[in-house]
Amino acid sequence: MDSALFTKIAKVLADPQRFAILQRIAKDSECPCIKIVEEFPITQATISHHLKELAGAELVEVRREGKCAHFSLRRETLDAYQAELAARLSGLSVGSGKTSE
Amino acid sequence: MDSALFTKIAKVLADPQRFAILQRIAKDSECPCIKIVEEFPITQATISHHLKELAGAELVEVRREGKCAHFSLRRETLDAYQAELAARLSGLSVGSGKTSE
DNA sequence: CGGACAGTTTGATACCCGTCTATGTTGTTT
DNA sequence: AAACAACATAGACGGGTATCAAACTGTCCG
Numbered sequence: 001m002d003s004a005l006f007t008k009i010a011k012v013l014a015d016p017q018r019f020a021i022l023q024r025i026a027k028d029s030e031c032p033c034i035k036i037v038e039e040f041p042i043t044q045a046t047i048s049h050h051l052k053e054l055a056g057a058e059l060v061e062v063r064r065e066g067k068c069a070h071f072s073l074r075r076e077t078l079d080a081y082q083a084e085l086a087a088r089l090s091g092l093s094v095g096s097g098k099t100s101e
Numbered sequence: 102m103d104s105a106l107f108t109k110i111a112k113v114l115a116d117p118q119r120f121a122i123l124q125r126i127a128k129d130s131e132c133p134c135i136k137i138v139e140e141f142p143i144t145q146a147t148i149s150h151h152l153k154e155l156a157g158a159e160l161v162e163v164r165r166e167g168k169c170a171h172f173s174l175r176r177e178t179l180d181a182y183q184a185e186l187a188a189r190l191s192g193l194s195v196g197s198g199k200t201s202e
Numbered sequence: 203c204g205g206a207c208a209g210t211t212t213g214a215t216a217c218c219c220g221t222c223t224a225t226g227t228t229g230t231t232t
Numbered sequence: 233a234a235a236c237a238a239c240a241t242a243g244a245c246g247g248g249t250a251t252c253a254a255a256c257t258g259t260c261c262g
Contacts, residue, residue: 014111045254049211088124089124118220169229213255224244226242232236
């Protein structure tokens with residue numbers, strides 16, 4: 001995973017509201033946008049913004065169905081992020097090929 | 102893990118420079134503050150600020166030895182964070198006992 | 203077609219925070 | 233004690249961003 005995506009994911013996860021939205025999406029296999037708007041105490045515009053960030057970080061997938069949008073968690077990205085996080089803090093050098101330092 | 106610490110860790114990990122510092126600390130079993138100041142292109146004051154945040158998120162431990170401070174990674178906290186992250190996005194209800202929804 | 207609904211985009215505002223300079227504090231050395 | 237070194241703290245500044253209201257785009261239905 002490249003550093004740009006890694007940082008983007010970390011930033012996306014750092015906002016409590018945005019993470020709560022992601023958590024809500026993860027709860028079901030697929031979650032309509034309307035449901036999130038109904039359940040959260042923030043404006044629909046703000047939610048749209050957060051969902052765009054989540055999609056930009058490749059953490060959610062969007063499926064359009066007429067005028068409705070359905071979101072689902074991309075567990076592959078989440079797994080890759082966790083693996084990268086563990087790898088970068090494992091104490092082993094990961095970036096280059098030098099293992100003797 | 103309580104939500105306050107969870108959020109604090111997520112925010113602490115979100116800044117690239119701060120994460121780089123944490124990564125540097127993780128590289129050795131213990132890392133003196135001076136070494137970080139020498140190796141990073143930011144002011145000593147800023148580094149001190151970041152280290153305080155890292156300690157506040159319980160991600161690093163500080164050992165004072167005279168006028169020197171030595172930092173080490175708290176892998177327990179990192180592991181707990183990763184476990185919490187996975188749990189919150191696993192799709193299972195964790196907060197209450199209802200598993201049928 | 204026209205209105206109602208779902209979502210996006212835009213512009214503005216306010217707040218958070220990373221960074222700096224300058225100064226303070228604590229420990230060591232001469 | 234004075235001076236220096238390692239680190240902490242205070243205040244200020246600038247950039248990023250979460251949030252909102254309002255306007256816009258696209259879709260469905262009569």
